[in-house]
Amino acid sequence: MSHEISNEKVENGLVEYRVWDKGIRIFHWVNVLLVTTLMFVGLIMLFKSELGISGLAAKIRLKELHTVIGYMFAINLLIRLMWGFAGNPFAKFSSMRPKISELSIYKQRLKMGKNPQYLGHNPIGKFAVLTIMTLLIVIMVSGLIRAGTDIYYPPLGGAVTRYIAADTVDPATIKAYDNTGVNLDKKANIKPYKSLAGDIHLYSVYLLMLLILMHIIGVVLVELHHQPGIISAMFSGKKRIAGQCEDVNG
Numbered sequence: 701m702s703h704e705i706s707n708e709k710v711e712n713g714l715v716e717y718r719v720w721d722k723g724i725r726i727f728h729w730v731n732v733l734l735v736t737t738l739m740f741v742g743l744i745m746l747f748k749s750e751l752g753i754s755g756l757a758a759k760i761r762l763k764e765l766h767t768v769i770g771y772m773f774a775i776n777l778l779i780r781l782m783w784g785f786a787g788n789p790f791a792k793f794s795s796m797r798p799k800i801s802e803l804s805i806y807k808q809r810l811k812m813g814k815n816p817q818y819l820g821h822n823p824i825g826k827f828a829v830l831t832i833m834t835l836l837i838v839i840m841v842s843g844l845i846r847a848g849t850d851i852y853y854p855p856l857g858g859a860v861t862r863y864i865a866a867d868t869v870d871p872a873t874i875k876a877y878d879n880t881g882v883n884l885d886k887k888a889n890i891k892p893y894k895s896l897a898g899d900i901h902l903y904s905v906y907l908l909m910l911l912i913l914m915h916i917i918g919v920v921l922v923e924l925h926h927q928p929g930i931i932s933a934m935f936s937g938k939k940r941i942a943g944q945c946e947d948v949n950g
């Protein structure tokens with residue numbers, strides 16, 4: 701595999717490469733902040749009775765707050781997905797495609813005591829990024845479906861209230877957790893979709909929590925034992941590497 705290198709300079713045998721562009725770094729840290737906040741609010745929603753939060757108004761408020769933060773998360777994620785086609789070579793999905801063959805060569809080299817260096821993600825990192833990205837998309841879609849079917853928030857809320865409003869009732873008057881003006885049979889029809897979206901959302905979030913933990917342990921171990929500087933590179937965008945990189949020609 702080959703990459704265009706946007707910049708490089710030599711210093712004491714180390715070559716400095718500009719790897720992660722601003723788009724990637726902003727996405728990464730905004731995503732960390734928003735996912736952490738969403739988990740925090742989500743956990744409060746899950747354990748509200750244990751936390752002494754009661755009443756329908758508080759329950760709806762928490763869901764609204766979580767959804768508004770969820771929109772920011774969704775916008776950031778959608779921008780990243782577009783960046784995957786328009787960003788620098790390391791931001792592009794074409795350079796992040798995981799390959800079993802690369803993974804086995806990487807593992808073999810590590811077993812032989814070598815420290816293969818990569819400008820982009822190493823072969824294990826590529827699998828991790830693909831899994832995390834897929835999970836983020838699943839969480840975004842299931843969250844938006846849940847927001848539409850549960851508290852009638854956009855983008856689906858309008859269609860849902862139009863569907864469940866009883867004849868002659870203005871859909872705009874339908875309120876979350878209030879059956880006034882609602883055709884109960886139609887509301888029951890959407891319940892399975894609402895429940896499915898809720899289950900997918902919650903179990904994907906549990907899986908994401910596990911992956912985030914593995915991601916943090918993974919980068920710390922790689923930083924300490926194999927590729928020093930991978931963590932600071934997500935702040936500065938630059939990697940300093942001695943010798944040949946596996947994913948660059950020359």
Ligand code: HEM
Binds near residue numbers: 741746
């Ligand atoms: C990584 C990002 C996210 C995390 C970590 C997260 C986490 C959670 C958690 C822990 C819950 C509680 C589950 C429950 O009460 O059943 C929840 C519920 C919910 N989430 Fe998310 N969420 C995320 C993204 C989103 C997005 C993007 C949206 C939509 C814009 C969204 C909308 C909702 C809604 C409406 C609920 C309420 C479900 C219900 O109780 O009816 N979430 N989320």
